[in-house]
Structure formats: C-alpha cells, structure tokens
Amino acid sequence: MVGQGVLRECLLSPDVESVLSIVRRPTGQTHPKLRELVHANFFDFSSVENDLAGYDACFFCLGVSVAGLSEDQYRRVTYDITLAAAETLVKRNPALVFIYVSGQGTDSTERGRVMWARVKGRTENALRRLPFKAVYLFRPAVIVPMYGIVSRTPLYRIFYTVLKPILPALLRFPKYVTTTELLGRAMIKAAQSGAPSAFFESIDINRM
Numbered sequence: 001m002v003g004q005g006v007l008r009e010c011l012l013s014p015d016v017e018s019v020l021s022i023v024r025r026p027t028g029q030t031h032p033k034l035r036e037l038v039h040a041n042f043f044d045f046s047s048v049e050n051d052l053a054g055y056d057a058c059f060f061c062l063g064v065s066v067a068g069l070s071e072d073q074y075r076r077v078t079y080d081i082t083l084a085a086a087e088t089l090v091k092r093n094p095a096l097v098f099i100y101v102s103g104q105g106t107d108s109t110e111r112g113r114v115m116w117a118r119v120k121g122r123t124e125n126a127l128r129r130l131p132f133k134a135v136y137l138f139r140p141a142v143i144v145p146m147y148g149i150v151s152r153t154p155l156y157r158i159f160y161t162v163l164k165p166i167l168p169a170l171l172r173f174p175k176y177v178t179t180t181e182l183l184g185r186a187m188i189k190a191a192q193s194g195a196p197s198a199f200f201e202s203i204d205i206n207r208m
Contacts, residue, residue, distance in 0.1 A: 002143060002180060005143075005145065005146065005180025005183060005184050007019065007021060007029075007034075008149070008184060009181060009185050009187075010059070011034060015188060015192065016033065017033070018033050019031075019033050019034050019035070020051070020055065021036050022039055023036055023038055024038070024039070024040055042084065043081060045084055045085055046088065049091070052088060052089055052092050053092040054092075055093055055096060056093075056096065056191065057096060057097040057098075057099065058086075058089055058096060058097070059101075060082060060099065062077075063077075064078065066116040071115050078119050079126070082100065082127070083127075086126075086127055086132075090131060094132075094133070097132065097133050098127060099187050099190060100124065100136070101138050102123070102138060102139050103116075103117075103120055104140060104141040104176070104202065106120040106121050106124060106139055107120070108124065110122045110125065128197060134194075134195065134196060134197045136198055136199075136200060137199045138183070139199060139202075140202045141176040141177065141178075141201075142177045142178075143178055143180060144171065144178070144180070146179050146180050147180075147181070174202060175201075175202060176202055178205045178206050182208075183205055185208070186200065186204075
C-alpha cells in the first residue's frame, strides 16, 4: 500500500527524473519514467547489482504485518530483506539517500517487550551504521490510502473498509494520521533536502 502511494507521487513529481521499481512479479504498470525490475529473491540482490547503480535515493517501502508471525519469521522479512537490499545499494551508490518506512513506536533500544518494535529498531540501527549519504527513518502511525490504493494485506483491507466512513475525520489528528500522498511527497522532499540523517513521525511527514 505504501509502495503504491510513493510510486504514484514519484511518477507525478517533476523533481523525479526516473524510477526503478523492484518487484517479484510484473505489475503491468507503465509510465515513461518507470522501469520495472522483476527479481524473485529479495534475500539476495547480487545478480541484479549492476542494475542498482546510478541512483540518488532508495525509498524502501516493503513491509509485512506482524499478525501470526514468530519473531524469526518477522525478522526474516523486516530485517534480512531490508539489509540485503541496503548493503547491495551502498556498495554501488555511496552517495545514495536511503529512506526506510518503519513505524511509530519503533524501539531503538532493541530490548523492549514489543516484538515488532524491537525488530524494527534493530533494522533502523543497522541502516544507520551503513555509509550512506543519509538515512531517513519514517515512523508513521495510521496511513490513509488515497486514489483507490488498496493494501494487499487482508487484515488491513478489513481495517480500512470498516473505518472508511470516518477516515476523512481521522486526518484532523496529524500527530497520528497521514496519507499515502503526503508520505510519498515527504519522502521526495527528504531525499532532496541534504539534511543529516533523521527520524520523521506522522506530524513531521504532514508538515513537509
């Protein structure tokens, strides 16, 4: 859901020259700016390393619901895939800005009681140790999908269907709620800013 929203804003933005979208299966989406790279194994990007050179920023939007997963399963997707991509990218693009979509409540100490927050914190900390130009950690809470964007996670689809009548009202709480549109625009602005590595929560995202 987040990736769909961010991609939409990148394709609309006059400040974005081109986009490489890495996917497991073809989406069928076409656009003059868009190149889609189909790659099945997200745990190893070595075979497509040459395709990942020459970029200014990575907007890393991949994620999975923690529901029903053990810590090892959740870590495998959240930490292992993220670092596999990041470590390959930084070798080919040392001046790259890496933007990671995390979540409000992430535990930077890696020692808290909430499993998903510990794993997200470990992932954020590992990214900050890599020699990128900058690492921006986005920690939104509730994200409202815009322009017909739909989550692929069944639980989230139910959540948004139930809350659909009140979603516009939720936007009056910018400390906790943002949209896929605002998130995408904020990521583009962060990549352009040249500011030091930083954290952004929903209210920061909405102000950008």
